[in-house]
Amino acid sequence: MENRGRGDLSVAGAASVAANDLSVAIVGGGIGGLSAGLSLYRAGFDVHVYERAAALSEVGAGIQIGPNASRVLHGLGLADDLAEMGVRPLAWHQRRWDDGRTLLRTSLGAVVEIFGFPQYQMHRADLLAALMRGLPGERVHVSHRLVGLTDRGDRVEAEFENGSGVEADVLVGADGIHSSVREILFGPQEARFTGCVAYRGLIPAERLRPLGLEVTAQVWMGPGRHFVHYYVQAQRLVNFVAVVEQDTWTRESWTDKGDVEAALAEFEGWHPQVRGILGAVDDTFIWALFDRAPLERWSVGRVTLLGDACHSMLPFMAQGAAQAIEDGATLTACLSQPGLEVPEALRLYEKLRLPRASKIQGLSAANKIRFHLPDGPEQQERDEQMASGATDWSVKAVAWLYGHDATVIEDTGPPAAGRLGRGAKLHDG
Ligand code: FAD
DSSP, X not given: OOOEETTOOOOOOOOOGGGTOOEEEEEXXXXXHHHHHHHHHHTTOEEXXXXXXXXXXXXXXXEEEOHHHHHHHHHXXXXXXXXXXXXXXXXXXXEETTXXXXXXXXXXXXXXXXXXXXXXXXXXXXXXXXXXXXXXXXGEEOSOOEEEEEEOSSOEEEEETTXXXXXESEEEEOOOTTOHHHHHHHOOXXXXXXXXXXXXXXXXXXXXXXXXXXXXXXXXXXXXXXXXXXXXXXXXXXXXXXXXXXXXXXXXXXXXXXXXXXXXHHTTTOOHHHHHHHHTOSOEEEEEEEEXXXXXXXXXXXXXXXXXXXXXXXXXXXXXXXXXXXXXXXHHHHHTSTTOOHHHHHHHHHHHHHHHHHHHHHHHHHHHHHHTOOTTHHXXXXXXXXXXXXXXXXXXXXXXXXXXXXXXXXXXXXXXXXXOOTTOOXXXX
C-alpha cells in the first residue's frame, strides 16, 4: 500500500482473507493503533498506520498493564521491554482516605502462576517506544489526519488533510475518543463528561524515599474522590492519578496544566502519604474524564473501529488501553481466519469484542460510585464487605478479565449475516 497524491487512487483487487496478504490502513498511532499495527504486521499483513500528529507521542503519565494485555504484548515480542522498563506490583492496596487503614489488599504474587503473564506498571512513553521499535518506520506515517473515507465494496479509499490518499482492503479507526472514522460510519455522538476530572503527575522516586512507598498499586478511597499511585520506569518514577468529582468542565481544552495548590486543596485532610506525594510534584496536568455509551456496532463493510474510538471508558478498572490491545489481537485472528471475506471477518471481530468491552465500560463506571462513597452507612457496608472475606477478592475471582486470551477465537458459531441490532445475542467475555 502506498501513499499517493489525491486523484491517483488505483484499484486493488479484492483479496482472500486466508492469504494474509490483505492491506490494512490503521488510522491513529496511539497504543491501540500501534499494537494492532504490530500484531497485523507480525501476522504478515501489509499494514500501515496513519497518525495526524507530526510525531508519535504519549502523555507523560503511567499506565497499568493487566495480564490480559501483557499476554498480547509478550506475543508481540515485547516481553524484554516490559521486564526492563515496567514494574511488577506486589499487590493492589485499597486504603481509607484519612487514616490510611487498609480496606483490601489483593496479592498479585501469583498472577504469573495463575494467568501465565505479569501485571505491569509502565510509563506510557516506554510502552509506545517498545511498540514503535517492533514496527518498521516506513509503516508509520505521521502528519496524516484522516478527513474522508469511501468504501468501494472491494476496497476502501482514505483521504488525508495533507492531500494524499491511500487505498486498502481494510480500514481500522483507532483514532481515539473523538474518532473521525466513527463519526463517518455512525454520525456525530457527543462524548459524555463523566463528572470527574483527574490530576496526573510523575515524581522522581528518590524525592519520595522518606515516605517509604511499597511496590504496590495503591488506591485511596474517599468522599467524592480517590487517589491512585504506583511506581513506573523500573521504579525511577512514581505516577499518581488524583480523581475529583466536579459538576462541569468549562475549560476549552480537555487537558490543561493543573495547579498543584488547587490539587492539594482538593485533598485537604487526606492522609499525609497522599498529600506528601501531591506536594512533591513539579507539574501536574488536569484531565476531564469523558466516556461514551457502548455502541451497537463497530463495523460497516470493510471499515471497523478499535480502542477508545469505539469503547472509551472511565479509567477505574485500568482497562481502556488493555482492551484496545486485546482488540488488535482479536482483529488479527479474525482477519487470519480462512474462508472469510473481509466484512464477515470484521463482523466476527465485533461479535467477539463488543460485549466484552461494553461490559468493562459498565464496570468502570460503577467503580466511580464504589470508590467515591461519602462516609456513612453505604461506605461502612462497602468497607465491611471488603474486610469480611465473604467475597473472593483474589485475582482468581476476575479470571474472566485477566485470564482472557484475545488471540484465540472461541467457537461462537458463524458471524451474524446482517447488522447486529440492539439485544442481539452476543458472546459474553
Ligand atoms: P488514543 O490514545 O486516543 O490514540 C488515538 C490516536 O489517533 C492519537 O494519536 C490521535 O492523534 C490519532 N488521531 C485522532 N484523530 C485522527 C485522525 N483523524 N487521523 C489520524 N490520526 C488521528 N488504560 C489501561 O489499560 N490502564 C491504565 O492504567 C489506564 N489508566 C488511565 C488513566 C487515565 C487518567 C486515563 C484518562 C486513561 C487511562 N487508561 C488506562 C485508558 C487509556 O489511556 C486509553 O484507553 C488508551 O490510551 C486509548 O488508546 P487508543 O489508541 O484507542 O486512543
